[in-house]
Amino acid sequence: MKQEISSILFYIQQIKTEQFAIIAEHFSPPAPVELLSKIEFKLDLQQKRIGTFMSFEFHQNQKVFIKIACSCHFQIEPNSWEGLPQTDSSITIPKPFLLHIATITTGTARGVLSCKTEGTPFATFIIPTVDLTKMILTDAEFALK
Numbered sequence: 001m002k003q004e005i006s007s008i009l010f011y012i013q014q015i016k017t018e019q020f021a022i023i024a025e026h027f028s029p030p031a032p033v034e035l036l037s038k039i040e041f042k043l044d045l046q047q048k049r050i051g052t053f054m055s056f057e058f059h060q061n062q063k064v065f066i067k068i069a070c071s072c073h074f075q076i077e078p079n080s081w082e083g084l085p086q087t088d089s090s091i092t093i094p095k096p097f098l099l100h101i102a103t104i105t106t107g108t109a110r111g112v113l114s115c116k117t118e119g120t121p122f123a124t125f126i127i128p129t130v131d132l133t134k135m136i137l138t139d140a141e142f143a144l145k
Contacts, residue, residue, distance in 0.1 A: 008084075008097050009077035012104070015050060017112050019069040022122055026063040035057040035128070039102055039135050041093070043142040044095060046080045050074050052105040056113070056127050066125055067130045068116070070109040074101055086144070093140045 040053040055069035076084075085092040110127040117123045 005112045008094075010074045010080065010101075012070075012072055013075040014073040015108055016071045016073075017116075018053065018071050018118055019055070020065060020112070021064075021067045022117070022120070023063070023065050023067075024122075026060065026065040027122075028060055031060045033125070037127075037130060037135070039105075039132075041098060041140050043091070043093070044144075045091075045144065048076050049079065050076065051100065052098075054102070054105045054109050056109060058125055066108050066113075066117075066122060068109055068113050068127075070104040070105060070112050072101065072108055085139075088144070090141050090143055093142070095136060095139045098136050098140055099132050100141070102136060106130050106132070 012127070036057045036059060038055045042051045042053065045048070051071050051073045053069065053071045055067070057064045058066040085094075106127065113125070113127055114123070117125065
């Protein structure tokens with residue numbers, strides 16, 4: 001039985017700026033800017049939490065000039081955790097829930113970037129809307145260790 005996103009109760013336990021850098025010498029206007037993004041999910045079986053790790057890199061001429069990596073750590077309520085699809089060897093986090101927490105983490109990274117670049121020439125660089133459905137294609141299955 002699939003668990004609906006609305007039945008997974010959780011709260012944000014922690015937000016971290018995992019990495020932030022501006023490499024000003026790699027920025028050379030008016031060259032076009034490319035944004036690369038990456039997402040990763042990590043499960044803490046002991047604490048019944050899931051972490052969403054997102055990184056964004058602004059590139060010009062194949063060189064990174066802004067890099068930001070943020071994580072949001074979500075505590076899943078015990079009853080919701082027990083309702084997640086499980087086998088003897090794995091637990092599955094449904095895609096709709098992954099999309100939801102990835103959306104929260106993307107917005108968090110956007111805010112961190114804005115704060116870190118405020119008052120600098122790099123303040124014009126904003127993480128745009130991201131189509132997470134192209135990054136998260138399926139449910140995530142984690143091994144039970």
